[in-house]
Amino acid sequence: xxxxxxxxxxxxxxxxxxxxxxxxxxxxxxxxxxxxxxxxxxxxxxxxxxxxxxxxxxxxxxxxxxxxxxxxxxxxxxxxxxxxxxxxxxxxxxxxxxxxxxxxxxxxxxxxxxxxxxxxxxxxxxxxxxxxxxxxxxxxxxxxxxxxxxxxxxxxxxxxxxxxxxxxxxxxxxxxxxxxxxxxxxxxxxxxxxxxxxxxxxxxxxxxxxxxxxxxxxxxxxxxxxxxxxxxxxxxxxxxxxxxxxxxxxxxxxxxxxxxxxxxxxxxxxxxxxxxxxxxxxxxxxxxxxxxxxxxxxxxxxxxxxxxxxxxxxxxxxxxxxxxxxxxxxxxxxxxxxxxxxxxxxxxxxxxxxxxxxxxxxxxxxxxxxxxxxxxxxxxxxxxxxxxxxxxxxxxxxxxxxxxxxxxxxxxxxxxxxxxxxxxx
Numbered sequence: 001x002x003x004x005x006x007x008x009x010x011x012x013x014x015x016x017x018x019x020x021x022x023x024x025x026x027x028x029x030x031x032x033x034x035x036x037x038x039x040x041x042x043x044x045x046x047x048x049x050x051x052x053x054x055x056x057x058x059x060x061x062x063x064x065x066x067x068x069x070x071x072x073x074x075x076x077x078x079x080x081x082x083x084x085x086x087x088x089x090x091x092x093x094x095x096x097x098x099x100x101x102x103x104x105x106x107x108x109x110x111x112x113x114x115x116x117x118x119x120x121x122x123x124x125x126x127x128x129x130x131x132x133x134x135x136x137x138x139x140x141x142x143x144x145x146x147x148x149x150x151x152x153x154x155x156x157x158x159x160x161x162x163x164x165x166x167x168x169x170x171x172x173x174x175x176x177x178x179x180x181x182x183x184x185x186x187x188x189x190x191x192x193x194x195x196x197x198x199x200x201x202x203x204x205x206x207x208x209x210x211x212x213x214x215x216x217x218x219x220x221x222x223x224x225x226x227x228x229x230x231x232x233x234x235x236x237x238x239x240x241x242x243x244x245x246x247x248x249x250x251x252x253x254x255x256x257x258x259x260x261x262x263x264x265x266x267x268x269x270x271x272x273x274x275x276x277x278x279x280x281x282x283x284x285x286x287x288x289x290x291x292x293x294x295x296x297x298x299x300x301x302x303x304x305x306x307x308x309x310x311x312x313x314x315x316x317x318x319x320x321x322x323x324x325x326x327x328x329x330x331x332x333x334x335x336x337x338x339x340x341x342x343x344x345x346x347x348x349x350x351x352x353x354x355x356x357x358x359x360x361x362x363x364x365x366x367x368x369x370x371x372x373x374x375x376x377x378x379x380x381x382x383x384x385x386x387x388x389x390x391x392x393x394x395x396x397x398x399x400x401x402x403x404x405x406x407x408x409x410x411x412x413x414x415x416x417x418x419x420x421x422x423x424x425x
Contacts, residue, residue: 096126
């Protein structure tokens, strides 16, 4: 005799219990299947054939496949896929991908205003969806919405990270266009990281220094004095291209050099604690060659005598004409083999002893302080000069130490004749 017949004899309540048990068993099986299917959707790629069999209409599967096709087919989706995306959008209203796909389709159909509205709705749902930002950037630029385009540049720079250089280059171009300059400036001032990248891109390009100065925020202007920032990049570019006067003018602006200091022929001639930086201030060496150290009004030099090389240097922009160079030498230790020389030569490169120098005066210490001097004539066709303190090694490595003070370089009377040897006092 079957269980149902037994249950029938026991009355209608028993039948209801059996039916409830059957329904619960069926519901449990359905829930188990749904759980299994959801787990598979999360763990197996949507392109896998097993997913197409067990969950072909799951919103995540539909949208993942459609997004993949959007990229691989350059946005050319068939009607069936688009219909599936529309159904998925209803099932997953917080997902940004339907707005990306449908917005792109609206662009293809020639409805840019509707497309922008759709893409902006997707952007609100997922601010990290890069494709949406790229599409909006393109539309904003085409529509002349430069402020919105600049904001998209800023967002993309943060999202893409390693790809920030091309974004900075593109924003640099927008920063130079009159119709986009103000929008770019507002965006950069709110995004210091992107501002640094854009200013560095402008500094390395053929951008006028005045345009860069006008674009930089007050904080970025101060950062321009840091070694790895846009300021040294701009100065080095101008020097490299032979625009020496412009380079020195930019250097004065970046480091806020006072007019009196800017008028001096040599920066920090007294070897104080200068607040500027090379190349139009001292470059001092500390290494295997020796050490040159500015110590509150003097230049302490320790030359090891093993190698020949430059211990201190500064780039000058002297107009053609006669000059008088002099410097005090305090008592120190000298050797017959190792020698120090102050030299001045045309050009912005390193000193070449094989080429003619405008000045090459030996630094010789004595028992008491002495002043060495030399006359110089800067010829025409010499727009920039390198002033160097150079050590020349002898046959044997003998160290040499000396302290230099009160360096002076000034224009001389045209009647003065250049000296071939230093004058001592």
